[in-house]
Amino acid sequence: xRNLYLLDCTLRDGGYVNDWEYGAGSIKSIFSRxxxxxxxxxxxxxxxxxxxxDPNRSIFPDTKSVEPVFNGMQKPRAxxxxxxxxxxxxxxxxAPKCESHIDGIRVIFKKxxxxxxxxxxxxxxxxxYKLFVNPVSVTTFSDEEMITLIEKINKIDPYVVTIVDxxxxxxxxxxxxxxxxxNEHLNKNIILGYHAHNNFQLAYSNTIAVMENIxxxxxxxxxxxxxxxxxxxxxxxxxxxxxxxxRFGKQYDINQIQEAIDIDITKEFAKKEWGYRPLFYxxxxxxxxxxxxxxxxxxxxxxxxxxxxxxxxIPTENDKNLLFDKELCEKLYQEFQNKQIDDSETVASLKKxxxxxxxxxxxxxxxxxxxxxxxxxxILEKKPVVISVNFLTEDYPIDYVFMGNSKRYSQFFSKIxxxxxxxxLICTSNITxxxxxxxxxxxxxSLREQNEAIYDNPLVLxxxxxxxxxxxxxxxAGFDGYSDNxxxxxxxxxxxxxxxxSNISKRNEALKEFITSIKEKVCIRTITPSKYL
Numbered sequence: 001x002r003n004l005y006l007l008d009c010t011l012r013d014g015g016y017v018n019d020w021e022y023g024a025g026s027i028k029s030i031f032s033r034x035x036x037x038x039x040x041x042x043x044x045x046x047x048x049x050x051x052x053x054d055p056n057r058s059i060f061p062d063t064k065s066v067e068p069v070f071n072g073m074q075k076p077r078a079x080x081x082x083x084x085x086x087x088x089x090x091x092x093x094x095a096p097k098c099e100s101h102i103d104g105i106r107v108i109f110k111k112x113x114x115x116x117x118x119x120x121x122x123x124x125x126x127x128x129y130k131l132f133v134n135p136v137s138v139t140t141f142s143d144e145e146m147i148t149l150i151e152k153i154n155k156i157d158p159y160v161v162t163i164v165d166x167x168x169x170x171x172x173x174x175x176x177x178x179x180x181x182x183n184e185h186l187n188k189n190i191i192l193g194y195h196a197h198n199n200f201q202l203a204y205s206n207t208i209a210v211m212e213n214i215x216x217x218x219x220x221x222x223x224x225x226x227x228x229x230x231x232x233x234x235x236x237x238x239x240x241x242x243x244x245x246x247r248f249g250k251q252y253d254i255n256q257i258q259e260a261i262d263i264d265i266t267k268e269f270a271k272k273e274w275g276y277r278p279l280f281y282x283x284x285x286x287x288x289x290x291x292x293x294x295x296x297x298x299x300x301x302x303x304x305x306x307x308x309x310x311x312x313x314i315p316t317e318n319d320k321n322l323l324f325d326k327e328l329c330e331k332l333y334q335e336f337q338n339k340q341i342d343d344s345e346t347v348a349s350l351k352k353x354x355x356x357x358x359x360x361x362x363x364x365x366x367x368x369x370x371x372x373x374x375x376x377x378x379i380l381e382k383k384p385v386v387i388s389v390n391f392l393t394e395d396y397p398i399d400y401v402f403m404g405n406s407k408r409y410s411q412f413f414s415k416i417x418x419x420x421x422x423x424x425l426i427c428t429s430n431i432t433x434x435x436x437x438x439x440x441x442x443x444x445x446s447l448r449e450q451n452e453a454i455y456d457n458p459l460v461l462x463x464x465x466x467x468x469x470x471x472x473x474x475x476x477a478g479f480d481g482y483s484d485n486x487x488x489x490x491x492x493x494x495x496x497x498x499x500x501x502s503n504i505s506k507r508n509e510a511l512k513e514f515i516t517s518i519k520e521k522v523c524i525r526t527i528t529p530s531k532y533l
Contacts, residue, residue, distance in 0.1 A: 004211065004248055005191070005220040007041040008034050008237045010265070011058040012083050013222075016230035018268050020045060020059040026264045027058050027069055030225070033264075034078065037256035039237070041079040041104065041220065044069055047089045062093035063100045070101045079103045081132065084124075086117040097128030104130035104159060110319065111140050114149055122156050131158035132193065137166040138178055139287070140319055146178065150185040160191040160220050165206075167322065168199030168232055168284050172209040179214050188217070195222040196235040199284030201276050203227070203235035208243060225257065225265045231290050232280035278304070286311035291324035296333060301456055303406035305432050310336050337456060338445040341429045346440050347468065350426070355470040360384040360527075361462060362398070364391045365480030367528035375477045378527050384475065390458040392416055392423065402465075404428045404444070404458040428461055453503050453510040459532075460511070463518055473523040481508050481531025508532070 011022065011030060022030065027044075034042050044066055045058030053065040060066050066082060082102050086109040094105070105124050109117030114135065125131040133153050135141070141149065153161055163178055170178075175194075182192055194210045196203035207221050221244075223237035238261065241252035279297060282304065283290040288311055296307045310332050314321045320328070360379065362368060368375060372395065379386065379397065387400040390408040392415045401416055401423050403409045409416075409431050416425055425437075428444040444456075447464040454460050459479055466474055482504040511532045515524060526533045 002215065003191075003218045004244060004250065005040040005218070006237070006240055006244060006250075006252065007043065007079075007081070007193070007220050007222050008039050008224065009043040009081075009083070009195075009222055009234075010034075010224040010228055010237070011045050012043040013230075013234060014224050014228035014265075014268070015045065015058055017228060017272055017274050020057040021054075022056070022058055022264065022268070024055045027056075028073065030260050030264050031069065031076070032073060033256045033260035034225075034237075035076045037241070037253040037260075038251060039078055039241070039257075041081050042076070043081045043083060043106070044102070045082060047082050047084045047093065047105070049089045049093050062089070063095045063102055066100070066102060076101075079130070081106055083108060083134075085109075086113055086120055091120065091123045091127075094124065094127055094129075102129065104132055106132035106134050106160075106162070108134040108136050108164065110136055111145070111149075112319070114152070118152055118156060121158065125156060125158065130160075131156070132160040132162060133158045134162040134164050134193070134195070136164045137319070137322055138163050139165070139167075139169050139174070140322065143181060146181050147185055150182065154185075154187050154190075157187055158190060160193045161186060162193030162195050162220070162222070164195045165197055167287065167289070168197035168203065168280070169287055170206065171200070171202060172206055175206050176209060176213055179210055183214055183217055186217075191218040191220050193220040193222065197229070198227060198232040198234060198276055199280045203233075204239050207235050207240055211243075211248070226261045226269065227275060228265055228268065229274060231274070231283070232276045233274045282307065282311070286314075286321075287316075288314055288321040289324040291326075292321075292329055295324075295326065295329050299333065300407060301337075301405045301430075302333075303410055303432055306336065306406055306430075337430045337448070339429055340445055341441065341443050343429070343441065343443045343446075346442055350440055350442075350465075351469045354385060354466070356472045358382055358384040358473045358475070359466055359471050360386045360475045360477060361402075361459070361479070362386060362388040362393065362396055363459065363476065363478035363480070364389075364393075365478040365528070365530075367480050368393070368395070368478035371477075371528050375527055378475065378477075382475075387426075387462065389462050398423050400424045400426055402426045402458065402462045403431055404447075404456065404461040406431045408458075426465075430456075449514065451510050451514070453506045454514060457507070457511065460514055463514075463522075463524070467518060467521050471522055473525075476524070476526040476530060476533070477528045479526065479530050479532060480528065481511075 048059050049061045051059045080102050081104040083106040086107055107121050121131055196206050221240055223240045224234040225237050227233035227236040238257045244250040279293050283293045313332050385399050387402050388398045389402050390405055392401050392412045424439045426440040427438045430444040447461040449460050508531045515532045
C-alpha cells in the first residue's frame with residue numbers, strides 16, 4: 001500500500017514574496033504550527049552562502065545557521081528539510097547530518113547543469129541526509145531527455161525525486177505524462193514528488209490528479225500556506241491537507257494550519273499580495289519567464305495582444321524563454337514598435353488636408369478643464385484644426401484623434417467609435433487595429449525620437465507628423481508637463497492606472513529640448529501653462 005506525504009515549503013518558497021523576512025518569532029511559529037498539524041515534512045528555508053545570517057530570515061548561509069530556529073522547541077515530528085539551488089551553497093557549508101537538525105536536503109537545478117548538480121547531490125547523500133532531487137522546469141525536457149536524467153538519478157538512489165512545474169505551464173494530461181515516465185523508470189523505492197505553481201489556476205487540481213492517478217508509488221506533495229509564493233503562488237497546503245484527510249484518511253489538524261495562516265501569513269499578504277493575475281497567465285501562456293511580461297507591461301504602451309506577439313518571438317533554444325534577458329526583451333520591443341509600413345499615400349492625403357493649416361493639439365492635462373474658457377476663445381477666434389492626442393473629450397470640437405499608444409487606443413475605443421460626432425482617427429503603425437476602421441495609419445518609425453526618455457511620447461510623434469505634413473503653426477493646450485503627483489498631471493477622467501512615474505524630470509527636460517528644436521521648422525506656442533515652453 002502506498003504512502004502519501006505532505007511537504008510544506010512556505011518558509012522557503014514563500015520567501016520569494018518577502019525576501020524571507022518573516023521575523024524570528026514567525027519562523028518558529030509557522031514551523032511549530034505545521035509540525036503540530038502533523039505535516040509530514042517542513043522546509044525551514046534556503047541554504048545560500050550568498051546571504052549573511054539573519055535570525056529574522058529563513059535563508060541561511062550554512063546548516064549551522066539553521067540551528068537557532070530550534071532553540072527552545074520540542075524535537076520536531078516532521079521531517080526537517082532545507083533547499084539548495086545548485087551553485088549557491090558549497091558542500092563545505094553542509095555539516096554532517098549528525099550535527100544538524102536538518103533531516104533532508106532538496107537540490108534544485110536546471111537541465112543544463114544536471115551532471116554537476118547530480119555529483120553535488122551524491123555528496124549531500126554521503127553526508128547522511130535524505131536527498132531530494134528536484135529538476136526544475138520539467139517542461140523543458142523531452143521524453144528521451146527525461147529518461148536519460150532518471151537513469152542518472154537512479155544511480156544515486158535519492159529519497160525523493162520531485163516534478164517541478166516552475167512556471168505553472170502544465171495541464172493535467174501533460175503533468176500525468178511526466179508522472180508516468182517517472183513512475184515507469186524511477187527505482188521503485190524512490191518517492192515521487194510534485195511541486196505546482198498556479199499560473200493557470202491548476203495547482204490544486206493538478207495535485208489531486210497526481211494523487212488520484214499514481215497509485216502504485218509513494219507520493220510527496222508540496223504546498224505552501226495560503227499558496228504563498230512568487231508570481232501566481234503555489235498549491236495551498238490547507239487545501240491539500242483537507243483533501244488528503246477527506247479522501248485518503250489522513251489526520252492533519254486543519255485548525256493549526258488555519259492558525260498559522262491567520263497569525264503569520266495574512267500579515268505578509270497585506271504587505272505584498274501574491275496569486276493568480278493576468279500577468280502570470282500571460283507568462284505561462286507564452287512559456288516564458290514572468291519578468292518578460294512585467295517588463296513589457298511597464299512600458300504602458302502595449303496592448304495584451306501586442307505583448308503576446310512580442311513574447312512569441314523569444315527564442316526557446318538554451319531555455320532563453322525561461323531565463324529573463326532584459327537586453328533581448330528591449331530589442332524585441334524596439335523591433336516591434338519600429339515595424340515599417342508604406343504610408344506614402346496616407347501622408348500625401350493628410351498633407352493635402354493639413355498643410356499650411358493652424359493646428360491646435362489638445363492634451364489631457366488639468367488645464368483643459370481649468371482654463372476651458374481661454375481655449376474656447378482661441379478656437380472661436382483662430383478656427384484651427386483641432387487634434388486630441390492619445391485621448392478624446394467631448395468638451396471641444398475635435399476634428400482628429402491621434403493615437404500613438406495601444407493602451408490609450410483601447411481606453412478610448414468606445415468614445416472614438418460611438419461618439420455623437422464623427423472624428424477622424426490617425427494611428428501610428430505600432431497600434432493593433434481593431435475591427436473598426438482606422439482612417440489614417442502612419443509609420444511609427446519615421447516619427448519616433450532617439451532620446452530614450454521620449455522615444456515614443458505621443459506629443460513628440462504628433463509634432464513630428466505635423467512637421468512632415470508642412471503644418472505652419474502648432475498651438476498646445478493641456479500639455480502641462482509631468483509631476484510626481486498624478487492629480488497634478490491629468491484631468492480626472494484620464495485613467496491614472498496607465499500613468500508612468502519613472503524619469504519625470506528627465507522627460508520634462510527632454511520634451512522641452514524637443515519643442516525648442518522643432519521651433520526651427522514650425523511655429524509652436526502654448527495656450528495653457530506648460531513645463532515644455
